[in-house]
Every structure is written in C-alpha cells, then in structure tokens.
Amino acid sequence: MNACNSTTIENGTELGKNYSAYALVFGSVMTLGLPLNAVSLWILVRSHGLKSPSAVFMVNLAISDLLLVLSLPTRVYFYATCTWPLSQVACIFVTMLFRNNIRSSSIFITFICVDRLLAVVYPLRSRHLRTSSNASKAAALVWLFVLAVNIPESVIFSRFLKNNNISLCFEFQSGPESPLNYLLPVLVFILLAVNVVCTTLVSRALRSHLTDSARVSNKVNVMLIFVMNLMMFIVFFLPLSLAVLIESWRPAFTSLICLASVNCCLDPLLYYFSFDGFWRRKEDVDSSHAME
Template identity: 65%
Template sequence: MLNATLEDGGAERDMRSPAYAALFGSVVALGLPFNAASLWILVRRHSLKCPCVIFMVNLAVSDLLLVVTLCMRVYFYTTGVWPLGNMACVWTTMLFRNNIRSSSIFITFISVDRLLAVVYPLRSRHRRTASNACRAAVVVWLFVVAMNVEEGLEFSAFLKDYNGSSCFEFREQPPQGSVMAYCQPVLVLTMLAVNIVSTALVSLTLRTRSKGSAGIKNKVNVMLIFAMNLAMFAVFFLPVSMAVFFKGGWSRSRTPLICLASVNCCLDPLLYYFSFDGFWKTKEDVDTSNTRE
C-alpha cells in the first residue's frame, strides 16, 4: 500500500515539467499578440471580399483558440494538478486537435487559392469569390466539430474510469476509435499531397511564363508562401498526428511533439505577411488589386 502511494506521488511529481511549462508559455506569449494583431489587421485593413483573406481570418481564429488551451497546459505543467474537471479537459484536448485539423485545411485552401490566381487567373475568377470562401469555411468548422462528437464521448468515458488528477499526461494511453484513429493522419496526408501538387504547378507556371506576362509583382513571396505551407505540414502537423493517434513507439515523444506542433500558431502571421504585397495597406488598395486580377 505504501509503495502504491509512493508510486502515485512520484507520478504526480513527474507531471510537473518546468520545461513544458516554459515552452507552452513562450508560445502563448508570442502567439497571442501576434495572432490578435494579425486578426485585427486582416479585418480592419483588408477587404473580406478576398477569399484568401477570409481563409486567413479563420486560420487566425483557430490559432487564438489554440493559445487559450495552451494557457491551461502552462498551469498544469507548472503545478502538476488539473483542477478544472473532466469536461474542461475534454474541451481543451478537442480544441488542440481542432487546431491541427482546421489549420491544415485552411492553409491548404490558401495554397489552392494562390494556385488558381497564378495558374488559372481568368478561369477561376468566378469561383474565387467571398461567398464560396465563406461556405468553405463553414463546412470546415462543421467538419472539425463533428469529429469531436465521437472523440469527446470516448475521452470523457476514459476520464471517468481513470483514477488520477491529470489531464494531459496519463499512465495509460487513452483509447482511440477505429475510424478516428486514422482520420487525422489521413486528413493531414491528403492536405499535404494537395500542397505538394499546388507548389509544383505554381513553380512550373512561374518558370515557363515570360517575365513580362507573369503578372506577379513578387515571385519570391509567392514561392515562399508555398514553402512555408509545406514546412508547416512536415514539421508541425504530420509528426504530431502520428504520435497522438497511433500507439507504440510514438507514445514517448507525444508530449514533445505537441509542444512542437503548438509553435505553428506563432509562424502563421508570417504567412499573412508574405501573402500580400503590402500587409499594412488599406482596404481600398486591396479592392483595387482584386479588381485588377
């Protein structure tokens, strides 16, 4: 009995991780002001008539929701105690998973939008509309929320049977549904494939077009957007998707990869900056440039 108590006490002490608390705290310190400022700039200084801006606004909202959950992780890894109950644990976990899903989809939408603007500028004009972008954003949010239903129920049942005060660190691996266990990695791999194809087509188009007929002011920025998108998937989204949703050898690296994945919310503002010739320009300038497209 004494040994069991000592083991429980050791487990509780192991939950306190100043390194994880510092990493998540740094992401909060950077991600919160950067994404809040980016969201304000996108809404106030850019036209929501541009589909790319609409996708970026939704991406910023997704990142801000992630930052809120990281504040709770900072508290947990600082104290080693989760005082908010099972429902808060479920919602915090689901919001983190939603960020991986929604971010990967919205980043892919941005890539596809840039692909259409560069490769098919005339044929895609009637499809690249604000109304279509809003519909796509609504479908994305409904999709990621629907995925939470089965996951949330299973995770909530696991927490009721689990005899411990932890939320993010468990002595036993939480169960994964047979379908949901593969849904996230399949989604991320699919979005990655779309980004790779988009990058290849845009790169080929920019190479084959003559300088005078390209119609793109800054080709370096265009390719930098696609390079950043591919890096997001390779570094942040794909590894954590494998670690969280597959058991085995990945389980030991799960928490470090979650730390790494959370950094994506600090780098997304760079995507917003390089997506526009002038990130600080006014709505009138954006409307004029969109009309010229």
C-alpha cells in the same frame, strides 16, 4: 496521487523535468501567439476585411490560432503543478479546442495554398470560383467538420476520465481500437499531398511563362508562401501524425504536441507575405472582376 508523482516514481525524475519543459514551451507559445495573432486578426479585418477568399481563409486561420492560445493557460498550469483544478467538462472542452486547431489550421493553410494556385496559374478561369462568398461557405464547412468530430471524441474522452484520475486530463490518447485515431494522420497526409502538388504546379508555371504568372512581379514572395505552407506541414503537423501511427514514437507524443502548437506563432508570417503589394493589387483586380 497525481499524474506527475505517480509517473515520477516509475521513471525517476525524468518526467518532472519533461513537465517543466512542457510548461515552458506552452507558456512561450501563449506569450508570443496571443499578441501576434490578435494583432494579425485586427489588421486582416480592418485593412482587408472579408473581400477576398484569401482574406477569409486567413481570418479563420487567425481565429483558429487564437482559440489554441486561449486553451494554453490551463496546459501551463497542468504541467507546472501536475494537477487539474477544473471539472471534467472543462478538461474535455479545452482538449477539443487544442485538437481543433491542428485540424482546422491544416485545412485553412491548404485552402490558402489552393487559392494561390488558382490566382497564379488560372487567374481568369478561376475568378468566378475565387469569391469571398465561396470562401466563407468553405470555412463554415470546416468548422462544422471539426465540431462534428468533437462529438464522438468527447464521448470517448469522457469514458477515459471516468475510468481514470481527472489529473490525467492532458495525458489522454484515443485507444488503438478507435477509428478516430487515424483521422489526423489521414487528414494531414492528404492535405500535405495537395500542398506538394500546388507548389509543383506554381513553380512550373512561374518558370515556364506560359500563363498570366509571367506578370507576377515578386516571384520569390509567391514561392515563399508555398514553401512556408509545406514547412508548416512537415515540421509541425506530420511528426504528430506519425506518432499516432508509430508505436515507438508514442513516448514523444506530448513533446510533438508542444512542437505542433508552435505553428500558431508562425502563421502571422504567412499573412505578411500573402498581403504584400503584389497580393493587394491582385486581390483588388480579382474583386473588381467579381463585381462585374
């Protein structure tokens, strides 16, 4: 008996309806996210390359979102048919792709926020720190971090699948005894705090006119970037993190995973507002300083 049938017997028809809704949400995210992020990545690489730290972080964010989108067809199939047709290794691989997006996206979004803070509030003092080389090294460390976390997670996941039906592939959650269970909440809380501090400092600098930020030509766009970053955390990442910690939220865990996946469809807006006329001029100035 597969996961859908067994749960339907226990909870009536509610789960069947939920599974159909999950398939619809993941299918919609896949349909929108694939072209949006593929085009965004092409524009970022073709027009901006890896010549500025913000471009490096945004290219990596787009790659992270594309990896998420590539993992969605199997989720759509699973929730549409309530079966898992592939191997245990494939189930682990696809699950890790999905989990890595939440972690890497939250980190790259925070890097973008910190980079914008330095560019606006400390443009001269940070010009040697804000280099594409340093950004590439930071991005490499992020990928090493998420891959390192995959090793113990994959072991725990493998044990779960051996003791349960393979059709429970996407129903896996780390047990409460696993310290990895607290990794996502701690990471999201820390990064959210960093984003709040950056937003506050930039807002204060733009209002006070005490720094080079007084020459920013489009302050609305600047603040919009920070507001969008905060929205990503509060709307998409924070609810899922709280569900890990709050037991009463556990029944909504898969629904919150659906919500978190939507973030990949909105990231292209961040690229658009980050690379308007002001940021292109600013990055050109920063690049010329870096070459001096």
